[in-house]
Amino acid sequence: METDLYEADHEAYRETARAFVTREVVPNVERWGTDRQIDRETWKKAGAAGLVGLAVPEDYGGAGEPDYRFRFVLSEEIAAAGAASLQSAFGTNDDIVLGYLLNLAGPEQRERWLPGFASGETIAAIAMSEPAAGSDLRGIATTAVRDGDHWVLNGSKTFISNGITSDLVVVVTRTDPDAGSAGYSLFVVERDTPGFERGRKLDKIGLPGQDTAELFFQDARVPAANLLGELGGGLPALMQNLPRERMGIAVAAQCSAEAAFRWTLDYTRERTAFGKPLAAQQSVGFTLADLRTRIEVTRSYVDRCVRELNAGRLTPVDAAKAKWWATEMQWQVIDTGVQLHGGYGYMTEYPIARAFTDARVQRIYGGANEIMKEIISRDLVRG
Known part of the structure; x- marks a missing residue:
């Protein structure tokens, strides 16, 4: 769709992304x-094409390009192919975990971990959610206790994206139960860490290609050198990185909605009823007009937030607005698209049907939309 967000370099990058999607994704x-x-x-082919880990500095094999507009371009091309599972998997690496490493990792840690993000050889996950703690991160019960040159982790995590395939997991732990918000820390747990086990691959209603798992830590011995950032700095680090994570979800929602609308518009133009195309029926035409307007208005706000993210000015409140609004809009577009496809919209051979189940989690992860409203309303009350 028409947008003034992109420049010539982004459109050139689109050609690379589109070729990759055509060749390796579809x-x-x-x-x-x-x-x-x-x-x-x-993942490795994406790395070779320069499509993952773009923000990794050149010293570690990346392009050193932090401009989020390139991520937006790739998201558009992946969404056009209906590959939401790949979108989610890449987003976990580039929109979430990589941000933590770039902001918090020391020189030795950067040397160890960043090259794999650029080459596509490293798959990462972040382990926040627990069986009894989701959007309220202060409910986290996984503990880390110092023991010589190691920290010993005990606890469990659930709903972890990339949980089975991940080589690195950023784990949110409680390191001091008496320190309040300063009692949480982040550790990078590597694949073969003793005491670290992966549970079952969870069976979801959507995103079937994106592996989601339970993780267990039973006296898992993590080297002290794998502490990410400052001891006790876990919650501030999460707050600092959540805007980018939520923008990743908002951008994925926007791209998904745009793709779903195109599929629906094409279908209603081709399908006839009562002697004319569905799109020419007033009720359908008005519905399409409503969806198109919602998509374009949302796109304007999402584009603005991407510019603010690039400038380092995106606030957690504005990111919450984008995540909430874009994912709700995405759901409206896809749900209506299924309806306008009629019986075919319920058939998994049609991309709109797959998008329907893939999109449902968007209003849940990254902080449920009810939490987004809470963040926004608290900001209003504070004035």
Whole structure:
């Protein structure tokens, strides 16, 4: 759709992204869903094409390009292919975990971990949610206790995106139960850490190709050198990085809605009823007009937030607005798209049907939309 967000470099990047999606994504979407995970070769090919880890500094094999507009372009191309599972998997690496490493990792940690993000050889996850703690991070019960040159982790996490395939997991722990908000810290747990086990691959109603898992830590011994950031600095680090994570969800929602609208518009133009195309029926035409307007108005706000993110000015409140509004809009567009497809909208061979189940979690993860409203309303009360 028309937008003044992009410049020539972004459109050139689009050609690379589109070629990758055509060659490596479109032929594999169904297989990823059947296998319930994305194969590592896809990650490596994305790395070779310069499509993941773009913000990794050149010293560590990346392009050193923090401009989020490039991520937006890739998201558009992936959404056009109906590959929401890949969108989520790449987003976990680039919109979430990489941000923590770039902001918090020391020189030795950067040397160890950043090159794999640029090459596509490292798949990462972040472990916040627990069986009894979701959007309220202060309810986290996983503990880390110092023991010589190691920290010993005990606890469990659930709903962890990339949980099965991940090589690195940023784990949110409680390091001092008496320190209040200063009692939480982040650790990077590597694949073969003793005492770290992966549970079952969770069976979801959508995003079948994106592996989601339970993680368990039973006296898991993590080197002290894997503390990420300052001891006790976990919650401030989470607050600092959440705007980018939520913008990643908002951008994915926007791109998904735009793709779903195109599928629906094409279908209603081709499908006839009572002697004319569905799109020419007034009730359908008015519905399409409503959806198109919602998409374009939301796009304006999301574009603005991306510019603010690039400038380092995006506030947690504005990110919450974008995440809440864009994901609600996405759901309206896709749900209506299913309706306008009629019986075909319920058939999984149609991308609109797959998008319907894939999109449902968007209003839940990254902080449920009810939490987004709470963040916004508290800001209003504070004045």
